[in-house]
Amino acid sequence: MNTADEGHDHDDGHAHPHAEIGQSTPPGYYEIMETAVRELLVERKLIGADEIRRQIEVLDSRTPALGAKIVARAWVDPDFKARLLADGRRACEELGISFYDDTGLIVLENTEKVHNLIVCTLCSCYPRPVLGLPPDWYKLKPYRSRAVSEPRAVLAEFGTIIPDDIEIRVSDSTAMVRYLVLPRRPEGTELYSEEQLAALVTRDTMIGVVPATVGSGSAGQ
Amino acid sequence: MTETRNLVQRLPNDIGGLPGDPITRVEHQLEPWEKRCHALADVLDFHKIINTEEKRCGVEALGAEMVGKLTYYERWIVAFANILFRKAILTPEELARKMHEVEVRWLADPLGADLRHT
Numbered sequence: 001m002n003t004a005d006e007g008h009d010h011d012d013g014h015a016h017p018h019a020e021i022g023q024s025t026p027p028g029y030y031e032i033m034e035t036a037v038r039e040l041l042v043e044r045k046l047i048g049a050d051e052i053r054r055q056i057e058v059l060d061s062r063t064p065a066l067g068a069k070i071v072a073r074a075w076v077d078p079d080f081k082a083r084l085l086a087d088g089r090r091a092c093e094e095l096g097i098s099f100y101d102d103t104g105l106i107v108l109e110n111t112e113k114v115h116n117l118i119v120c121t122l123c124s125c126y127p128r129p130v131l132g133l134p135p136d137w138y139k140l141k142p143y144r145s146r147a148v149s150e151p152r153a154v155l156a157e158f159g160t161i162i163p164d165d166i167e168i169r170v171s172d173s174t175a176m177v178r179y180l181v182l183p184r185r186p187e188g189t190e191l192y193s194e195e196q197l198a199a200l201v202t203r204d205t206m207i208g209v210v211p212a213t214v215g216s217g218s219a220g221q
Numbered sequence: 222m223t224e225t226r227n228l229v230q231r232l233p234n235d236i237g238g239l240p241g242d243p244i245t246r247v248e249h250q251l252e253p254w255e256k257r258c259h260a261l262a263d264v265l266d267f268h269k270i271i272n273t274e275e276k277r278c279g280v281e282a283l284g285a286e287m288v289g290k291l292t293y294y295e296r297w298i299v300a301f302a303n304i305l306f307r308k309a310i311l312t313p314e315e316l317a318r319k320m321h322e323v324e325v326r327w328l329a330d331p332l333g334a335d336l337r338h339t
Contacts, residue, residue, distance in 0.1 A: 027327055030295040031254040036319035037302055038261055040311055047264050055260035101266065101273075121237025123277045124293070133259065135248040139293055145241035157244045172237065175273035 058100055062132040066097050067180060068201035068217070070130060072194045074107075075185045085109060088180065092130060099129045108171060109182045110208070115162050117155065117170045117208035118179040119147040125173035127180045131203055138207065148172060158209040181208035188214055233288040234281045255294040262297060271304050279304045 027035070041047045070092060074081035084091035088105030099105070105127055108116035120126065121144050126134040137143050146154050151168045155161070162168055171179045183205040189197060205212040231239075251259070265271040271279070279300030280288065288296060305311040 026331075027254070027324075030291075030298055031252075032320050032323050032327075033302060033316070034254050034258050034261065034294075034298045035323045036316055037298065037305070037311070038257065039323070040315060040319050041265075041270075041305075044310070046270060046310070047261075047268060051264045051267075052257055052260045055263050056256055059256065059260060059263075101263065119237075122234045123280070125273075133251070135246070136293075137244055137246050137248065140247070141236060142241040142244045145236040145239040146244075147237075149238040154244060158246075175277065 055100075059128075059133065062129060064131050064201075064203035064206065065198070066092075066132075067127070067130040067203070067206045068198040070095060070097070070107075070180075071182055071201045071206065071212075072198035074182055075197055076194050081109075081182075084182070097130060101129070103127075103129070103176055103178050105130070105178050105180060106171070107180050107182050108169070108208075110184045110211075112166075112184075114167050114169055115155075115208065116179075116181045117147060117151050117168060118173060118181060119144060119170060120173040121145070121148055122172075122174075125175060125178060127178040127206075130180060131206060135203070155209060158204070160210050181206050183208075183212040186212055186214050232281050233283075233285045234277065251294075258294045258298050261301070265301065270308075270310070271301060275304060276300060 038047075038052060042049050070084065073095065074084050080091065080094075083094070084107050088107040089099055089103075091107075092105065093099070108118070110116055118127075120138075124134055124139040126138065128134075143154065148170050151170050152162060155168075173179055183201065185197070186200060189200070192200075200212050200214060200217045202210070202212070202217045204210045205216065210216070262271070262276060266273060266276075276297065280296045282303065283291070283296060283300060287299070291299065302311070302316055306313055306316075
């Protein structure tokens with residue numbers, strides 16, 4: 001390696017905070033393209049100038065807390081659970097969680113005999129209205145390629161060991177049909193309130209890569 | 222002969238069931254432009270200009286090399302541009318001109334708030 005290069009430490013490149021308004025590093029080629037496409041479409045009146053901003057607000061409002069609320073309600077209310085499993089989208093809307101797109105939602109219940117896992121092998125389809133945006137690993141090749149052919153090995157990499165007598169079902173999402181895993185309610189939570197239960201439900205439990213436990217989530221105790 | 226068969230049978234996005242590396246649990250906070258790109262995708266879908274499946278196909282049509290080398294939202298914005306060209310909503314010349322304009326605007330006022338925000 002060139003010693004002149006070694007003399008400089010450029011590792012602080014990622015430490016620059018993003019300015020609230022504007023920024024002093026030049027925009028990259030693709031960012032310029034994004035800005036240009038958006039502005040051209042607004043100029044043509046094909047999209048409204050404030051629609052992007054409003055949709056960013058919608059995206060920011062969608063987090064796994066919504067999915068957790070759905071799961072906790074299903075754990076405490078068997079009638080709601082039945083409606084949720086029959087028509088996921090309608091049951092979410094019943095709780096005031098709107099779907100801003102045309103996607104349907106199928107909720108998959110984990111039981112003593114079945115463990116569910118969701119994936120999108122072709123791209124990155126994900127139940128965004130109830131979980132927000134997917135993590136990077138969900139969109140990357142290793143998870144997408146292997147989840148359907150060796151789910152037990154994939155789960156083990158998340159620290160989840162599923163006994164051989166439990167069937168693993170992997171559901172592959174599409175543009176129109178999205179899935180959400182309803183994890184099993186952890187033992188020892190009989191006296192928990194619905195709110196306390198919701199705090200145990202993390203994003204990854206609803207993707208199906210880990211179980212919900214009393215130590216998981218924001219309520220770890 | 223048999224080597225090319227895989228290319229025919231599997232397009233770049235069709236990777237389900239293939240061998241793969243161990244999972245690394247990477248995550249990152251979206252850059253502001255990436256989030257805007259995601260919002261743009263949703264708005265294009267609402268207006269029936271580009272739907273989710275057209276977007277997926279548009280990414281696939283970039284070909285294996287670009288799919289492999291561009292980041293997630295880089296693939297999206299290039300796919301959107303190509304689809305908009307194909308639908309005769311934009312032309313490559315218009316986009317090139319606008320990109321130049323955006324860049325010149327940034328150079329003239331690097332801290333200007335209007336560059337990146339609608």
